Amino acid sequence: xxxxxxxxxxxxxxxxxLWLATPGFGEDQRGGEPDARAILQAAxxxxxxxxxxAEVTMIIHRPEWERRMAMRAWTRxxxxxxxxxxxxxxxxxxxxxxxxxxxxxxxPNINRVVKVPSSMMAQSWMGSDFSNQDIARAxxxxxxxxxxxxxxxxxxxxxxxxxxxIPHEMAPVVWGRQVVQVREDHLVLQEDYYDQDDRLVxxxxxxxxxxxxxxxxxxxxxxxxxxxxxxxxxxxxxAIDFGVELExxxxxxxxxxxxxx
Amino acid sequence: xxxxxxxxxYSRRILVTLAWRYLWRNYRxxxxxxxAITIGVWAMIxxxxxxxxxxxxxxxxxxxxxxxxxxxxHPSYRDDPSIVNHLPTPGSELREYLDRAGxxxxxxxxxxxxxxxxxxxxxVTLMGVKPDREVRLSKLPRQISNGxxxxxxxxxxxxxxxxxxxxxxxxxxxxxxxxxxDPDNDIADRGFRIVGIYFAELPAMExxxxxxxxxxxxxxxxxxxxVSEIEVQGPDFREVDWFYQAIARLKPDLDVSPWYExxxxxxxxxxxxxxxxxVWIIVIFLALSFGLVNTLVMAVFERxxxxxxxxxLGMRPxxxxxxVLLETLMLLALGLALGNALALATIIPLADGIDLxxxxxxxxxMGAGSTLYPALYWQDLLLSNxxxxxLGLLAGLAPAHRASRYNPVEALTKT
Numbered sequence: 001x002x003x004x005x006x007x008x009x010x011x012x013x014x015x016x017x018l019w020l021a022t023p024g025f026g027e028d029q030r031g032g033e034p035d036a037r038a039i040l041q042a043a044x045x046x047x048x049x050x051x052x053x054a055e056v057t058m059i060i061h062r063p064e065w066e067r068r069m070a071m072r073a074w075t076r077x078x079x080x081x082x083x084x085x086x087x088x089x090x091x092x093x094x095x096x097x098x099x100x101x102x103x104x105x106x107x108p109n110i111n112r113v114v115k116v117p118s119s120m121m122a123q124s125w126m127g128s129d130f131s132n133q134d135i136a137r138a139x140x141x142x143x144x145x146x147x148x149x150x151x152x153x154x155x156x157x158x159x160x161x162x163x164x165x166i167p168h169e170m171a172p173v174v175w176g177r178q179v180v181q182v183r184e185d186h187l188v189l190q191e192d193y194y195d196q197d198d199r200l201v202x203x204x205x206x207x208x209x210x211x212x213x214x215x216x217x218x219x220x221x222x223x224x225x226x227x228x229x230x231x232x233x234x235x236x237x238x239a240i241d242f243g244v245e246l247e248x249x250x251x252x253x254x255x256x257x258x259x260x261x
Numbered sequence: 262x263x264x265x266x267x268x269x270x271y272s273r274r275i276l277v278t279l280a281w282r283y284l285w286r287n288y289r290x291x292x293x294x295x296x297a298i299t300i301g302v303w304a305m306i307x308x309x310x311x312x313x314x315x316x317x318x319x320x321x322x323x324x325x326x327x328x329x330x331x332x333x334x335h336p337s338y339r340d341d342p343s344i345v346n347h348l349p350t351p352g353s354e355l356r357e358y359l360d361r362a363g364x365x366x367x368x369x370x371x372x373x374x375x376x377x378x379x380x381x382x383x384x385v386t387l388m389g390v391k392p393d394r395e396v397r398l399s400k401l402p403r404q405i406s407n408g409x410x411x412x413x414x415x416x417x418x419x420x421x422x423x424x425x426x427x428x429x430x431x432x433x434x435x436x437x438x439x440x441x442x443d444p445d446n447d448i449a450d451r452g453f454r455i456v457g458i459y460f461a462e463l464p465a466m467e468x469x470x471x472x473x474x475x476x477x478x479x480x481x482x483x484x485x486x487x488v489s490e491i492e493v494q495g496p497d498f499r500e501v502d503w504f505y506q507a508i509a510r511l512k513p514d515l516d517v518s519p520w521y522e523x524x525x526x527x528x529x530x531x532x533x534x535x536x537x538x539x540v541w542i543i544v545i546f547l548a549l550s551f552g553l554v555n556t557l558v559m560a561v562f563e564r565x566x567x568x569x570x571x572x573x574l575g576m577r578p579x580x581x582x583x584x585v586l587l588e589t590l591m592l593l594a595l596g597l598a599l600g601n602a603l604a605l606a607t608i609i610p611l612a613d614g615i616d617l618x619x620x621x622x623x624x625x626x627m628g629a630g631s632t633l634y635p636a637l638y639w640q641d642l643l644l645s646n647x648x649x650x651x652l653g654l655l656a657g658l659a660p661a662h663r664a665s666r667y668n669p670v671e672a673l674t675k676t
Contacts (some may be wrong), residue, residue, distance in 0.1 A: 118440045118448040120384035172438045172450035195379040
């Protein structure tokens with residue numbers, strides 16, 4: 001589900017939080033027991049058609065330094081998103097445009113729009129702990145994995161589903177398995193990435209859930225690498241509007257280069 | 262008198278006898294000179310065989326590293342080795358020619374790609390191969406240190422190098438993801454399970470090449486039945502022009518190139534070797550020639566009075582000259598015979614190779630293996646022997662000429 005994290009990267013951080021926003025999702029026809037895949041399917045279907053505008057802070061933390069970037073993100077449906085860096089000034093103006101699985105990035109210092117080639121998909125996105133691939137892949141979660149409901153846990157804020165996703169043999173996924181914790185109110189609480197020796201490598205945790213624009217949103221999410229303590233990337237949603245009207249021209253290469261909003 | 266004056270068979274036999282006896286008159290000097298020639302000739306031939314062996318090994322090893330004897334590509338492939346510049350698998354016409362000419366061939370997809378594990382991702386060259394043919398033509402598929410090589414073009418597994426496996430922190434039986442681009446520039450990716458790990462002399466190679474089945478690669482990269490290159494190997498890498506030209510005529514619209522053109526460094530080096538051999542022979546000969554000329558000058562100087570006597574008796578000056586040259590020739594021939602014998606005696610027992618593992622790392626950087634196989638070519642033998650005799654006679658010409666020019670009266674009275 002690393003890929004769903006695109007759905008993950010902010011853009012989708014935002015989205016993640018919305019993910020399972022349909023009440024009663026995924027009830028298996030056979031009754032009672034919810035089907036893991038259906039839960040994810042319902043979540044993605046729900047996400048389809050939602051548009052948003054968000055102001056986001058990304059904090060890249062390393063033992064020796066820390067860096068904050070202010071960003072704006074526009075999303076429309078699950079396959080159109082645009083992220084633009086506003087601060088610090090050094091990075092201001094650079095941005096990323098995603099349409100379906102294609103990804104372009106713009107760097108103002110070289111004044112060029114570059115389509116991110118496959119050779120760079122595994123590299124870090126803007127120096128963070130997310131890879132370009134994390135950002136660009138949306139719906140792989142359904143096609144490339146076998147899903148299983150591990151357990152359900154009752155907490156004071158509602159039922160939490162533990163869904164295990166194991167990639168198919170030929171899937172372009174490096175993980176051995178991933179475990180996602182989804183709360184009954186459709187928020188992703190935690191996502192664990194295990195390697196093929198079943199050691200935990202990366203973990204995405206939702207630290208704060210808040211109601212913004214009348215919806216429950218995972219306001220603070222942190223991706224950390226467990227093998228390198230002290231290295232993490234945190235994404236905070238400072239403000240978000242849902243249901244905004246976004247024209248086609250928002251998601252174009254020329255808008256990526258020359259912002260007009 | 263009549264005997265010496267005659268130019269017939271008899272007198273020639275006397276010249277030979279005289280030359281032979283003079284040679285052994287001061288046997289110590291002759292033996293020392295013989296030793297010098299023997300060792301010089303041995304060094305010549307032995308070193309040439311070693312050099313040839315080393316260069317042959319380097320060339321062979323490069324040819325077996327996906328160079329082949331002749332390669333066929335899309336005309337733009339050499340400028341831009343991307344998936345866009347592909348060509349169809351060998352058609353029946355080409356295959357028929359290759360079979361008829363007894364040439365081995367393989368076809369492969371060769372594209373830049375990125376492999377990722379949980380912790381690392383690295384750029385590599387993805388090779389989609391026909392395993393049975395690849396094993397015959399290339400050496401990496403034969404150097405499996407763990408697991409197995411691919412079994413068929415449909416094998417779903419992947420074979421990577423030891424160094425790459427270490428850097429990816431992965432291993433046999435684990436899955437890795439290969440990412441590349443299809444001809445439309447869209448991302449093409451797929452997970453593969455590692456079924457084999459190979460080793461190479463050069464760690465850089467272990468990091469560069471990953472092997473998957475050809476059909477699997479074609480499917481992943483969405484190129485149908487196409488390949489990036491066709492490699493042809495003949496019986497001898499020195500003789501490739503005959504089939505290179507035939508294939509080029511057969512496929513005028515494709516880029517057909519022989520190995521020495523694809524790897525000009527290698528081709529130049531092989532040509533350069535001929536020059537090195539010649540220079541080496543001449544250098545050794547120069548060192549020898551000082552001793553040789555000195556020996557002959559002394560031999561002539563010692564017998565001025567005898568030469569004067571023979572001249573007075575009526576022998577022609579040309580016969581004197583011939584006699585000294587004959588002496589030179591005998592000395593050289595003996596030295597060459599001994600030198601050649603010694604060289605053969607050292608090279609033949611080393612035919613199984615000389616173990617150079619002590620310095621293997623340095624050799625590997627040059628692209629040579631850690632075992633050195635001396636290679637003795639009859640051309641080199643002929644060249645060194647011929648040159649030594651020709652130049653030796655040339656060196657003997659000066660003392661011989663001098664001996665023939667003596668005035669009999671002066672020579673006789675010389676004390």
